Amino acid sequence: MTFLQILWFILIFVLIAGYFVLDGFDLGAGVLYPVLGKNERDKAVVRRAIGPVWDGNEVWLLTAGGALFAAFAPAYATTFSGFYLAVMLVLFGLIVRAVSLEYRAHDPKWARLWDVLFTVGSLLPALLLGVAVGNIYAGIPMDAAGNYSGVPLLGLITPFTLLCGLLGLAMCLAAGASWVALKAPKPSDMQDRAAKLRMPLQIVALVLFAAVSVYALVIVQPEMAAQLGVVRWVFAILFVVAVVAAIMAGKKNCDIGSFVLQSAAAVCLVALLAASMFPNLVVASADSVGASITIASAASSELALSWMTGIACVGVPLVLIYHVIIYRTFRGRVADDELDY
Template sequence: MALVDVWFVLIAVLWTGYLCLEGFDFGVGMLLPVVARDEADRRVALGTIGPVWDGNEVWLLVAGGATFAAFPEWYASLFSGFYLAFLLLLVALILRGIALEYRSKEPRWAPVLDRVLTGSSLAAALLLGVALANIVHGVPLDADHEFTGTLLTLIHPYALLGGVTTVLVFALHGAAFLALKTDGPVRERAATVAVTAGLGAIPAGAAFLVWTLVDGAPVWIVAPVLVAALGLAGGTLAAVRGRSGRSFTATTVAIVAVAVTLFGSLYPDVLPSTTDPAFSLTVVNAASTPYTLTIMTWVAAVVTPVVLAYQAWTFWVFRRRLTREDVVDAAH
């Protein structure tokens, strides 16, 4: 396997990690008004992601940095063409961070910040799905690999379906996470919401993945599509039976399978051109020099295990379920 292929896989892995980890963060934020009826419930729900959400966001920064270093042409075309869309996504992420950090420091503003958190989480999940769908579907590129469309070019049925699917899958993922990490009223409501979200995520995800197959994906993509379908169905069924651990595991598997489907459908392109296939960016014409990729590979081989070990340790330390008694005792 050439280094360009290795780095395409590594970037896909980084995006997969981000979708799995930040996915339940977005889900918790979106579902906050549904699962929490008072301040104690809200503290319980937000306490599940409080120690980890900023660490989960690092995966996005690393994915963007790796794309810039390994495939600068891809990065340039992507961020120039998706400029307004990514700006909206960045604003949503900033607002979400402000809401999470300041609601406990400014109690008077907590109700407003809670609404900001819910809205920004929903917007970020939607925009992320729209962006990924456009990357897989392709955008108008000219012979110089420059984006020739507008913001409206990125808004079409397949992209919108991708955004809706992402929202519903993250809602299911977040509900399963809350059911796993809490006890008491929040857990009961989260289990109920997980079933409802699953009943929406299954048909939306099936339609999106089938459309991806019809759009020209290779035959082997059928396998991860089936895994994703089983994951969504299994996660919903486990939620019905009150098996929160199995539900969260199944939704995680589903998200991984969806990521494999999207990046597997994309390869060997990194950004297809709808103007002319000859103008598409590929892992070859968008890549950095072999020397750059070699140095990056050595750095990644040393740093990646350390980062993974630290994140695993963080989740282990904060593994216990949260209850209303925990947050009341902490407040006093």
Template sequence: MDLNILWFILITVLFVGFFFLEGFDFGVGILLPFLGKNDQERRVVINTIGPHWDGNEVWLITAGGAMFAAFPNWYATLFSGFFLALFLVLFSLIIRGVAFEFRSSDPSPLWRNTWDWVIFTGSLLSAILWGVAVTNLLKGVPINAEMQYVGTFFDLLSPYTIIGGLTTLLVFMFHGALFLSLKTTGDMAERSLKIAQRIALVAIPVVLLLAGLTYYQTDLFASLGAGITLIGSGVTLILAAVFLKTRKNGWAFVTNGVTILLFTVSVFWGLFPRVMISSLNANWSLTIYNASSSPYTLKIMTIVAMIMVPIVLIYQGWTYWVFRNRVTEKNLHY
């Protein structure tokens, strides 16, 4: 198999894993100040993702490392052109991590409430910015013949990309609410289901709007498979809402996860074989060939990945199995 294609697929898989796993992390963080009525309830909410949030972020680190090694020109153009946007993403992830660690170091209500809102802010920024970044990849950005981004931060903002940010925000919030309904009990689980239903009512029309704008703003639908996959993400989101209505919240969570998977796959499928689209000249777009490392480098990376990736997947799967039970106030350690 063409190793350039293989590594493009692997990076797609890494982003699917990141958005699926970190998606409910972000959603839980955003809902934290609103679902938790007191400190004990907020601790329950945090503990649902406590064993997992840092492991989930490893998917992003691995995706970035894979981009750097397999497609260095893509990495260089993306991280230089999207510097401020990606800096904000990293800043939001950092303050979330700090907040998770610092929150319990002082019993003061003011201290803990402050860090709760830091978790909310970091999760909110991340959820929005990823949608803005992804839709910019589809829409195209100003890249010159030297593979250099020649725009500004504000070139990344448009009605289309803002709708993209709102889409990921709502889908991740829905994902987080469903996750909490599965990981908590009693009144907390019921409140999670109710807020999930409200989010779904807003998320569905926004996702359908994004699909319509994508048809007019990008060439994603030039690929039949990408177009069908994007439409499929809207269908599965509606199915998730239907499952939720019948209180099959486990199926709703899985189906919404499929929504995230299909949406992410549609983006990369629509890009292929490009990795970044130039809005100045289509011939200046970065592809999996003009942005890649040497064949020998890709070969060595493939051997290493075949050994390490299964180990990482088994380990992370084991952690989810160990912490599979619901979290209650009885599980809190004082």
């Protein structure tokens, strides 16, 4: 493995972490939409809370997919072709969510339909992306060419991958509740509901994290227990500390602190995944004919990685500047005169 190969392994997980943090609270707010939106005004607050930022947040997912394609094409080919139906369901959810969010305020006749589609379109990516990650870690059957050889979609659903999906969903829900509690007018019944939902969801995320960790180390990949290095322990402990700290901040009514710490926990979870996967990109199951896809076996040429690094040095700062501008522009709680979206 070369420096550039390791660098792009890290950068892809950085992009995934950016998506998990930023679009995670969008998806979580969408799933909680029927619970938080008790009336038309409350629903408008949820839509306005994520309306100015959701499309920019999705850029991180597109960039992560593009970076995987350019830096590690075999891993991209195996995952995107093997998980084709799941990927299409995720894309369907993202498209439906976008359409419903844009049409909801301009088409009151079909308001109930758009509300349902907004929730469903948020739920599918929040759940299925975690299921996909669970499969990549646990291992999938591949043929000698590295193609997925299992049963489409149904072959990807196992108790472990479902637990991973539920963990990802719980993290999104906790982030969504934290974001709405931060953005909703205060005092208001809606802000209180979001703040009360925040702690139970964070506790559920902790319980699911413990279940996934035990399941992974005891049943799915028992050999990983012997290889569990200091870095992995550090990220696991930091995840627990961040969630507990987020709970404590929420109990003190520090909405911004709770949201930031919840976001930090999401970053630690992705970092733990990266440390646990290294140097693998896609793990081969026990019954797989083909070998695991690693950084060294899937990496593009050094020239291609060099060009990508140069482009990233220009593109990533521009994306960060955009996010700083957009979040500063729409900072603060949603006001009554800003409910149209």
